[in-house]
Amino acid sequence: MKRCFLLLAVLWSGQVSAQTVFLEKKEYTVRNQTARVKLQVSHSRSEPVSLTVRVKGPTSDPTKAGEVLTEGVAISPSSFKLAPNKMKKLTLTLTTNVTQKTPYFVCALYIPPVERKETQGGATSGSALLATESCSRFWVTP
């Protein structure tokens, strides 16, 4: 049944082209200073795209993500090319010594290819690059 809901969620998200993170649970317990988080990532762009998955730490505000964690995090795999409307299963191992229920954020980042534009002479022109990222908050409890 859970798969059905995930499928529905994917179909709904299929109406947009952004990448989406689906967490198996919202709360994880630390065992031996390690939390194992299962998640799935999908997108519905028209062609395969490269996505990067990363984890952000807590801040004083539980609704805001902090810095990207570079230590104590293992994501398998963390960067990959994914075909449209396919679910990529990932495992995130988070090493932490939290002493209270703490929010973390797992994110899927898409950076669009940069369009190279030739500018002639002193022409004034510009381009804006908007990368998009989808995050889901999960809680880690001691």
Added chain:
Amino acid sequence: MKNKIAFAAALALVCAPAASFAGTSVEINASGTASSFCDISNTGGPINMTISANKDKLTGTGTYLFSANGDATVTLSALTPSAPQGAATYTPSVSLANLVTSNSTTQAVDSATKSGVNKITGAITSEIIQNNASELLSAGAYSLATTATCTAL
């Protein structure tokens, strides 16, 4: 006597399944959990900025689509502009209409929390606006980069 007991046992075995078919009822239990999610996309593709008639800014527009099935926020990371060498001072800005606007090159800017289910389409406006006494934008190529992040809470 032994034969009678054996016969009765065999009869019970044979008849038992038939009895279970006598009244048919099926109980169906279904349950599931919908993961909370959000996503935001630039549906308009690359954004090219062109100079205004007043020669004081570069402007480009695009479209975004934000959807979420629960409480979520949208954040624009600190803007990363680039300009021609020696360019007169300017201010960059990016706006996702009805969600969040930023002109900060040092800090991320958050939207208010969007509650419940939401599917919002809006305009993306990116600008490089002069910020100098001559009120003119220096000639050359500019670029502006930021990341729009949605967070499902």
